[in-house]
Every structure is written in structure tokens, then in C-alpha cells.
Amino acid sequence: MNKMKIAIAGANGRMGHMLIEAVLKAEDAILTGALDASNSPGLGNDAGMFLGEKTGVPIVSDMNKAFRDAEYVIDFTRPAGTLEHLAYCAAHQIKMIIGTTGFDENGKKAIAAASTSIPVVFAPNMSVGVNVTMKLLEIAAKNFAEGYDIEVIEAHHRHKVDAPSGTALKMGEVIAKAIGRDLGECAIYAREGITGERDPSTIGFSTIRGGDIVGDHTVLFAGTGERIEITHKSASRATYAQGSLRAARFLTDKTSGLFDMQDVLHLK
């Protein structure tokens, strides 16, 4: 069997650890490199050290070393880092799976541009459950377009640096598209003081940060005399790592193109 040669960017991070563990356990994958930031405390350590395993793959900050033998880079870092890795991968024909969130419009355009020369899976949430939930939201939104107020509520751990989460924003986009609204025009990200009554055409977002919450997302459709809540809760980051490996397998026969987890899971 030809094993997928995978390098992990963000190797010393929360997702980096889950991804390294998943790659080491997968029969069809081999860990060929591990990258982290130049100031990472993990630099020089064996990538499997946190598991008590010796992989022979050190964590380095030099892309030439970390990505040299890779066919795939799985990147869960920060937007600035991901965009540097993307440029390298595009120049060296390495397939990318991008889980990083918090990109601005220019960052998203750069990813789309790179995907004309390499295949990229770019998704704010790699879990099967969240992506099936997106489909449920599409159906629900079409039926609750009138007479129901729509609110997206998300909760994450205290270390998360972007808000709302990439998943919450994607949920908002899916809902807005389903009911013919433009999220850029109808999203409300904060409320304080005398806000006036709720504008029924808006989609509201609420963010909770605390403790070690892995990732909870609820969409509330609040009508007259009833409320519908569609909720997904992650209990472990393993689900994102397994989804990332599915995304890599999906890219095996691709030479270019921008894909998301709806493509990977055949949900479109």
C-alpha cells in the first residue's frame, strides 16, 4: 500500500498533537515532518514525545526540512502561518488540508488562488457531525425563514483566539444562503446598551469562552410559542483529526481545486 506522506504544521499545538497521534495510528499514513513556530517550546523535540513515542521526526521551524518529504501538509496554526505554508506548498506541489480559522477576505482569496495549482481542503470544522449539522441547518432555515429569530451561540476553551468561531460563521453563511440573506449585511456580532427591538432580518451571534470546552455550537430558531435548537457538541479533538485524514484521502487523486468537508463527505 502507498502510504500518504503527511507533515503536520502546528505540531506542538492542541490539534497538532491530535493529528500526530491520528497519523501514527493510521495504517495508510506516515508522518514525514512536523513544523511549529520559530519560538515554539517544542522545537527539537521528537514529534511523538507527548505520547512517549519515538518517531524519529523532530519538530522544526524550517519548512524546507519539515515539508521536504511530504505529499500532504495538514495545517492547524494561525492565518499568518498558514498563508506562509500555503505559498510553500503551492510552489512545491504539496496537497494541503487547512483547519486554521480566523482568515480575513484576503487570506481566503490567497487560499482560493493557490488551489488553482494544488488541491486544498479548507474547512472551519473537520468533524462529520458538524458537517451533517450544516445540512440540517439548511433544511431548518428554509422552513423558519419567516417568523423565527435566528441566533448562533458558540462556546470554546479559554485559549481560543478568534471569535466567533469559524464554524459559527460558516453556520451563519449556510443559513443566510438558504434563506436568501447576505450574512455580511445581516450579522449582529454584539449587543450592549439600548439596542432597540430585535430586527427580524438579522442573524445574531453569541460567543462564550471558558475552561476546556472543546467546541459547542447551537443555532436557535425562536418563534412565537416555540423554540427549535440544533446543537452540536465536540467532546474530543480526535473527531477533527479523523476528519482531516478523511480529507487527505479525498485529495489522493486530485491535482488542484478548492474543497471543503461537504465535498469530502459527499454532502453537496
Ligand SMILES: NC(=O)C1=CN([C@@H]2O[C@H](COP(=O)(O)OP(=O)(O)OC[C@H]3O[C@@H](n4cnc5c(N)ncnc54)[C@H](OP(=O)(O)O)[C@@H]3O)[C@@H](O)[C@H]2O)C=CC1
Ligand atoms: N477545522 C477544524 O476542525 C478545527 C480548527 N481549529 C483551528 O485550528 C487552529 C489551531 O487550533 P489549536 O490547535 O487549538 O491552537 P494551538 O494554539 O494549540 O496550536 C497552534 C499551533 O500552531 C503554532 N503556530 C502559530 N503560528 C505559527 C506559524 N506561523 N508557523 C508555524 N506554527 C505556528 C503554535 O505555536 P505557538 O503556540 O508556539 O505560537 C501552536 O503550536 C485554530 O485556528 C483553530 O480555530 C481547531 C480545531 C478544529
Ligand SMILES: O=C(O)C1=N[C@H](C(=O)O)C[C@H](O)C1
Ligand atoms: O479553536 C478551536 O478549538 C476550534 N476551532 C474551530 C472553529 O473556530 O470553528 C473548530 C472547533 O469548533 C474548535
